[in-house]
Amino acid sequence: MSPKFIDDATREAREAEILQTALDVIARDGVSGLTIDKVVSKVPYSKGTVYNHVSCKEDLLTALCNNCVRRLADIFFRAASFDGNSREKMLAIGIGYMLHSQFDPTEFMLVISAKTPSVTEKSSQKRQEEHQELETKLLGTILQIISEGLANGELTLAPHLSPAQVAFSLWAMSFGTIALLQDNVERCGVRQEMTLERELTNHANLVLDGLNWTPYTPDHDWHESVQRMKATVFAPEVEALRTRRNLNLQG
Numbered sequence: 220m221s222p223k224f225i226d227d228a229t230r231e232a233r234e235a236e237i238l239q240t241a242l243d244v245i246a247r248d249g250v251s252g253l254t255i256d257k258v259v260s261k262v263p264y265s266k267g268t269v270y271n272h273v274s275c276k277e278d279l280l281t282a283l284c285n286n287c288v289r290r291l292a293d294i295f296f297r298a299a300s301f302d303g304n305s306r307e308k309m310l311a312i313g314i315g316y317m318l319h320s321q322f323d324p325t326e327f328m329l330v331i332s333a334k335t336p337s338v339t340e341k342s343s344q345k346r347q348e349e350h351q352e353l354e355t356k357l358l359g360t361i362l363q364i365i366s367e368g369l370a371n372g373e374l375t376l377a378p379h380l381s382p383a384q385v386a387f388s389l390w391a392m393s394f395g396t397i398a399l400l401q402d403n404v405e406r407c408g409v410r411q412e413m414t415l416e417r418e419l420t421n422h423a424n425l426v427l428d429g430l431n432w433t434p435y436t437p438d439h440d441w442h443e444s445v446q447r448m449k450a451t452v453f454a455p456e457v458e459a460l461r462t463r464r465n466l467n468l469q470g
Contacts, residue, residue, distance in 0.1 A: 234272045237262055238286060241279050246325045250280070250332045277341035281350060284333030287319075287326045288353040294319055295360040297452040303444060305368035306432050310441065311448045312361060313393040313423050317415060318449075318456040320397045322463070328398065361386040374432045385430060389423075396422050420445060 225233075240261050244253050255276055259266045273279040298311035320327035332338060339347065365382045368374030376385065400415040424436040449457045 230272075233264065233268075234282075237264070237269055237272055238279070238283055242283060242323075242325060245283075245329070250329070253279070255279070274343050275341055277338040278343050278346055280329065280333050280338050281342040281346040283326065284329050285346065285349050285353055287323075287329060288350065288357060291316065291319060292353060292356050292360070294453075294456075295357055298448075299360050299364055301448055301452050303447075304434065305364055305371065305373050306427055306434060306439075307444050307448075308364045308367070309361070309389060309427065309432070310420065310423050310444065311452065312364070312389065313396075313419050314416075314445055314448050315453055315456070316393045317397055317419055318453055318460065320401060321415075322456060322460055324401055327401075330394070358383070358386050358390070361390060368432060373434075374430065376430075380430075389426065392422055392426055393419065416445065 237258060241253060241258050244257050244261070248257070253276055255266065255269060255273075258279070259269050262269065273282055294315035295312055298315045299308055301308050301311045303311075333342075333350070362382050365374065365385055369376065369382075376382070396419050397415065400418055420441055424441060428435055
């Protein structure tokens with residue numbers, strides 16, 4: 220029998236279904252509970268078909284992580300388009316990251332799993348190369364905002380810092396703050412009184428003040444900026460979260 224060929228759209232839709240099913244398994248059983256067999260049992264495809272899309276569990280995790288980074292790249296692009304100064308745009312990176320994590324906390328945390336040696340060593344070269352390309356795109360948007368700040372005099376880098384170091388530190392700060400203050404994370408006493416949006420804004424301002432990125436915290440209404448971000452460039456995420464919460468209340 221001749222092999223059955225499928226068009227790109229069908230293949231992409233099939234892969235999206237496989238990845239969403241894997242994400243559902245992780246949400247229920249955790250990363251350690253994910254297996255190809257569990258995914259196969261919940262999709263209308265054979266094990267061989269699933270293996271045509273992913274080579275192993277680790278390749279599946281990298282594919283999920285790449286989906287997350289791909290969505291983040293779009294969010295970061297919109298953050299950079301925010302109608303404001305360069306420091307506001309950098310804060311918008313963090314706010315967009317926060318909204319993404321609130322809508323899909325499972326996918327957000329997969330970045331950690333996908334970067335462990337046990338995953339990277341077994342994931343396919345194609346997925347790994349795709350991951351590097353997507354991360355480069357992600358950091359490229361942050362570097363673009365840094366370049367804007369340098370060009371218009373809002374940011375002056377210390378001699379020992381490069382734009383890439385600043386970009387990485389801001390990305391890491393945003394991820395760490397969100398990861399520690401997510402609603403589904405058990406908090407110690409000090410963190411119990413902290414709210415994610417407020418503390419993310421505070422921590423971003425602390426770092427940006429330290430980098431001598433103007434306007435400084437006391438010289439600008441950052442709360443107003445955040446509300447404007449949520450009403451404009453991140454309106455789709457805000458609406459999606461509102462809809463989900465309303466459905467949860469009705470349920």
